[in-house]
Amino acid sequence: MAGIRRAVVASTAIVLALCAGLAQADPHPWQLNMGRGATTWSGEPYFLNNVALGVCVVIGVLVFGAMFIAMFRFRKSRGAVAEKWSHNTMVEIIWTTIPVIILMTLAWLATDGMRTFYDTTGSQMTVKVTGYQWKWRYDYVDYLGKPVSKVGYMSKLDALSDKTRQLDSGLDPYAVKTGDENTYLLNVDKPLVLPIHTKIRFVITSEDVIHSWWMPSFGWKMDAIPGIINSAWTNINAAGTYRGQCAELCGQDHGFMPIVVKAVSKEDFAKWLAAQEQANAPAPAAPAAAATAAAPATAQVVAPDAGGHG
Secondary structure, rough: HHHHHHHHHHHHHHHHHHHOOOOOOOOOOOOOOOOOOOEOOOHHHHHHHHHHHHHHHHHHHHHHHHHHHHHHHHOOOHHOOOOOOOOOOOHHHHHHHHHHHHHHHHHHHHHHHHHHHOOOOOEEEEEEEEEOOOEEEEEEEEEEOEOOOEEEEEEEEEEHHHHHHHOOOOOOOOEEEOOOOEEOOEEEEEOOEOOOOEEEEEEEEEEEOOOEEEEHHHOOOEEEOOOOOOOEEEEOOOEEEEEEEOOOOOOOOOEEEEEEEEEEEEHHHHHHHHHHHHHHHOOOOOOOOOOOOOOOOOOOOOOOOOOOOO
């Protein structure tokens, strides 16, 4: 029993280390656990992952611990004699009941998380995301109950990454940085600008083949399928830049269509959106030219000829 107790303590320490370590918005090298994310919902999959991981680690330690204890402590060379019984009804009931309870608990937690994920009611903003080979298009549909007028644009791999990825470019991928962050194949020419502390509804589709809009910091990905509109939502907690990628094999340049979200304050977003609407507004029509006044018609008088003929 002392060996089993030590195994349980060790497994608990491992789980706590994995759950506590290195959780941040974006993945980074040698990260041991999935990130907590940067939205109000991203904590759901993070929590569920930690619960499932903890259950798996504890079960694994108990099973393998019992197996190794039986192998080494009760081996034949130490004079151990095997018992003659073949089964135990109570033990069989226990090892059947406990897994059923565990599975039902995990299923309940997962179902509740998915229920909240698909609930887009109360959204304050709608963004349409359209996948293309090999870029994304973003169209702002409405914001705070008002339609957005003609604000939309394509977003594709930034020029430096695109140049560096070419064969024989001679450029170092590790030198492609934004600030101190290596952003090779993870940067775009035009990021998706979103406000924080706002429930944002995404409607996601595709114009050609199946893509998948994946943003790890949001805690989800959603397939972009031609002819089908899928929906999802997010509510970003903090301003910052968040990076993702297409997560569905979609052709030769699948690995070169990153996603970048720039989250800003509500005030800054309102200013940015107003500037975009103004820039995309049609030019005012030139004022109509004043009608030219018609000249009065002049009657032509024909003089009688010299012969007196009228």
